[in-house]
Amino acid sequence: MPICYNCGNEFQEENITREHIPAQNLFAGYGDEYKVNRIVVPACFECNNQYSQIDQEIRDAIGIMNNNDDKQTELTRKSVKSIMRRKSWADRLFFNDGKVLAVDFSYDDLKKLHIKNFKGVFFNKYGRPFPKDFEVEIIAEGDDDNEKLMGIGKLFFDYVIRDNDFLVSGHEDIFMYNLRTMNPTDTEYVEDNGDIENCLCVVGVLIYHKNMCSIVIAAKKDFLEGVKKDRDKNLT
Numbered sequence: 001m002p003i004c005y006n007c008g009n010e011f012q013e014e015n016i017t018r019e020h021i022p023a024q025n026l027f028a029g030y031g032d033e034y035k036v037n038r039i040v041v042p043a044c045f046e047c048n049n050q051y052s053q054i055d056q057e058i059r060d061a062i063g064i065m066n067n068n069d070d071k072q073t074e075l076t077r078k079s080v081k082s083i084m085r086r087k088s089w090a091d092r093l094f095f096n097d098g099k100v101l102a103v104d105f106s107y108d109d110l111k112k113l114h115i116k117n118f119k120g121v122f123f124n125k126y127g128r129p130f131p132k133d134f135e136v137e138i139i140a141e142g143d144d145d146n147e148k149l150m151g152i153g154k155l156f157f158d159y160v161i162r163d164n165d166f167l168v169s170g171h172e173d174i175f176m177y178n179l180r181t182m183n184p185t186d187t188e189y190v191e192d193n194g195d196i197e198n199c200l201c202v203v204g205v206l207i208y209h210k211n212m213c214s215i216v217i218a219a220k221k222d223f224l225e226g227v228k229k230d231r232d233k234n235l236t
């Protein structure tokens with residue numbers, strides 16, 4: 001029976017849908033040549049619907065961050081419309097001299113979408129759902145002020161990318177990623193041997209539109225406590 005990439009439960013064939021990783025809205029305005037070999041994973045109806053309320057959040061953030069890239073015009077147009085359509089839009093904009101200086105995004109919603117995409121590429125790479133006893137920590141935009149956390153993020157980033165090319169879903173201009181396991185060895189080093197059950201953690205790097213990067217660390221609770229401590233220190 002098919003297994004949902006997100007909740008990990010089994011479903012009858014007729015109760016399974018297909019979920020694109022990343023969401024199709026990130027391809028708005030791009031030609032068909034950008035949409036080849038996209039990652040598609042099996043998802044139950046509930047998990048598929050679960051993200052529909054926040055699905056525009058990454059698209060909106062990328063559209064607003066657009067740095068005069070003509071190909072992103074359509075994406076930016078949709079982002080602006082989407083932000084203005086919502087009731088609280090004025091509260092999210094910061095003005096200076098009559099110009100919009102910045103837009104506030106929900107870090108929690110962005111995080112949820114990074115986790116969703118991580119689970120999708122995890123399922124695609126390892127052919128199994130994400131372990132149920134794993135938890136997830138994210139280092140991404142919004143953490144820039146936390147020097148220590150960014151330092152940890154760079155270590156994880158380098159580990160994933162060392163000797164590794166980025167993989168692509170659709171096109172490298174839209175979504176690049178890679179992920180590796182960290183398994184203990186007899187030495188002080190760790191290695192990527194793909195053994196999920198006995199790994200310290202699984203680390204993923206997700207890059208959207210070559211502009212937004214998130215580092216996802218998935219592990220059993222104990223391993224993540226250290227990373228979490230560094231995050232919380234910054235909040236006080």
Ligand SMILES: [Zn+2]
Nearest residue numbers: 004007044047
């Ligand atoms: Zn599900």
